[in-house]
Amino acid sequence: MARRIVAVRAKGNDAMCGFLMYTGNAIITPELLGTMERQLALLDHRGPDDMALERIGAGTAAGFKRLAIIDRQGSRQPLRYPPVGPEAGRWTLVFNGEIYNxxxxxxxxxxxxxxxxxTDGDSEVLAAAFHYWGEAALDRLRGMFAFALWDDATETLYAARDPFGIKPLYYLETPDGLWLSSEKPPLLEHAGSELNRTALSLYLTMQYVPEPYTLHRDVARLPAGGVLIRKFAGVSTIRRYARPTFRPDPAATEAAVVDELRAALRDSVRAHMRADVPVGAFLSSGIDSTAIVALAAELHPRLRAFTAGFDTSTAFSEIEVAERSARHLGVELIPTVVRPEQVMEALPRIIWHLGDPVADPSIVPLYFxxxxxxxxxxxxxxxxxADxxxxxxxxxxxxxxxxxxARLGEPLQRGLRALARHLPDGMRGKSYLQRATTPMELRYFGNARILTDDEKARILRDAAGVGHPHVTAALYAEAAALDPVATMQHIDINTWLPGDILTKADRMSMAHSLELRVPFLDRRVFDVLSRLPAHLKVPGRRRTTKYALRRAMEGIVPDFITDRPKLGFPTPARRWLRTDLAEWAHHVLSTSGAGQLIDLDYAHALLNAHERGDADHARKLWILLSFCLWHGIFVDGSITVPLPEPRVRPMVTG
Structure with a gap:
């Protein structure tokens, strides 16, 4: 079969996409290419502008879906390197992301x-970096990326993700070989149907499935900062080449840190603004997005910003504050209002795009x-x-x-724990005593903890192995020398950030063929923020957070934003499940085929109690409803999510 060598010229970054790769014992027949073409169609939303599917060798093939950021006719992938010379075409790359340097x-x-x-694009630079520097190239990349790179000379596959896990990469080992994909659905045709019960237990605690797990036992995710290496028809090895690490400097002065952070953010936003297509920004009511919009507007005064909310008469809409910020910064703001009926319609498609449920209600406004x-x-x-x-x-x-x-001796703490156990639920002080007398590693598993072990034992049909998430144990060992705040941050950047925040950001933007860039997750910015002592993050006398960032943005963002407390991305899920979404929620539970895994009668009871106002079960219900929808889509097939028709005519070569 023919091997196409890219020899056209393009300019700039053009690698936002989805890809699929297979390497193994199977011969790359026309039938297998046809299967891969069908799988690639499931990634159409990640790259609607072009498709290429190629045989690379006797047992290796790669497919690519492109979102054209620059020249639609140039820098196509799979990309070969070098373009000329005795080693021409030695390396074959499929790459999702941006290399800003x-x-x-x-x-x-x-x-x-x-x-x-x-070419003049970043994809070819990535391939060339590996050609000349080998794996050491990974430590020199500034950007967001997931890629697979085949070395024909040594018959070796390299696959890697950026240190923070901004871009996704799934893999599946079968008896015939290794499959790689930007998303999970294309791999399911080759995966078994067995559910990963460990992943389910972790999901019920953390509201997402942490890396490297997925709910399908056979499919895994390459960890953030991970590299996978596989010799042809051999065994894959995985290691972490990068682990972002906090190293607080108690000698850091506020003035120096503020100046350094402001300069690093300006530089990062400038790098992230590089594009030959229209660039906009998300704008909420908080300091994070407002800082990005303000710095971007310095470079592009006609910047368009986008915000979402619900009913502007409630506390759940950020539109009014975002409009005020946009007027202050002189940028155009385009708002989106989300209605309850849209939530019911969109949630199945949202969960299909996720591949595994992420029971974070803020994912709904992010989608719209x-x-x-x-x-x-x-x-x-x-x-x-930023958080x-x-x-x-x-x-x-x-x-x-x-x-x-927490400073009291163990005998006193033991007595207070016993006292807390006998206090009525909901009584003032009970939760405080329970938390204060429990070591951090046994109470903090990341930014969200939804169900306790006792609650999971009540909900799960098979409650074996529902103990606290073991994924954090090694992280606490790594953070042994850190102060408590930096320890919690270390847990979050290795679990919550890639598992929840970046998963929903990538999938909800790429669901609409939109490239989302995150200037805070830049190596230079992290270098500054990693050195902040605790008092420049959460100062003792001030009821605020992100203190250094707020100081760095003084005079750049309006005062009513720098002084505004953090709200997150508020959603009226609690109210919805008592009113507009209550009947729908009962229907989801009543028709779910997940009854062999979770106690649906108990879930109905929680919903009934929530509707009556007896208790607030919104987050528990959201996690159960999301799982039931996932089960209907990916397990029992009772929920069908229509997929859009491919927008381009596939071009299969070889």
Whole structure:
């Protein structure tokens, strides 16, 4: 079969996409290529502008779906490198992401090694970096990425993700070989149907499935900062090449940190604004997105910003504050209002795009926000990562508030634990005593903890192995020398950030063929934020968070934003499940085929109690409803999610 060598010229970044790769014992027949073409169609939303599917070798093939950011006719993938010479076409790359320092790397490769390029894009620079530097290239990349790179000379596959896990990469090992994909659905045709019960237990606790797990036992995710290496027809090995690490500097001065952070953010936003297509930004009522919009507007005064909300007469809409910020910054704001009936209609499609449920209600407005933005721009900047890196969650204040009891000796703590057990549920002080007398590693599993072990034992039909999430044990060992706030951040950037925040950001934006960029998750920005001492994140005398970031943005964002407390992305899920969505929720539970796994009668009882106002079970119900929808889509097939028709004619070569 023919091997196409890319020899056209393109300019800039153009690698946002979805890809699929197989390598193994199977011969790449026309029938297998046909199967891969069908699988690639499931990634149409990630790259609606072009498709290429190629045989790379006797047992290797790769397919690519492209979202054209620059030249629609240029820099096509799979991409071969080098373009000329005795080793021409040695490397074959499929790549999802952006390398923001590709121009600097290209110049260095040309100067130091005489590297030759056939394009002006970042994809070819990535392939060339591996050609000349090998795996050491990974430590030199500034950006977001997931890629698979085949070395024909050594018959070796390399696959890797960026250090924070901004872009996804799934893999499946079968007796015939290894499959890689940007999303989970294309792999399910080759996977078994067995559910991963460990992953289910973790999901019920954390409201998402943490890496490397998925709810399908056979399918896994390459961890953030991970690299997978596989010799042809051999065994895959996986290691972490990067683990972002906090290293608080108690000697850091406020003035120096503020100046350094402001400069790093400006530089990051400038790098993330590189594009030859329309660029916009998400804007909420908080400091994170407002900072990004303000810095982007310095470079692009006609910037378009996008916000979402619900009923503007309630506390659940950020539109009014975002409009005020947009007027202050002089940018155009396009709002989206989400209605309850849209939630019922969209949730199955949202969960299909996720592949595994993420029971975070904020995913709903994010889906509609991305849909609106995609009607106007191709790229958006967003504020994900600021909370985890700069100390933005109010729970990061907990170590200080619990300190008076946590410092007591074990005999006193033991007595207070016993006292707390006998206090009535809901009584003031009970939760405080329970938390203060429980070691952090046994109470904090990340930013969300939905169901306790006792609650999981009540809900699950098979409650074996429902103990606290073991995924955090190694992380606590790594953080042994850190202060409590930095320890919590270390847990979150390795679990919550890739598992919840970045998963929903990637899937909800790419569901609408929208590229989402996250300037806070930049190596240079993290270098500054990782050195913040606790008092420059959650100061003791101020009821605030992200103190250094707020100081750095003074004079750049309006005062009513720098002084505004964190709200998250509020959604009226509690109210909806008592009113507009209550009947729908009962229907989801009544028709679910998940009754062999969870006690649906108990779920109905929780919903009834919530409707009556006896208790607030909104988050528990959301996690159960999301799982029931996932089960209907991916397990029993009772829920069908129509997929859009491919927008381009596939081009299969070889």
């Amino acid at each position: 590709f121009e600097e790397l290209r110049e260095e490769l040309t100067r130091a090694h005489g590297a030759v390029f056939a 926000l991305a849909r609106t933005a995609a009607e106007h721009v191709t790229v958006v900047l967003s504020g994900e990562g 985890e890196l700069a100390g933005g969650y109010t729970i990061y204040r907990e170590p200080r508030s619990l300190a008076p009891v």
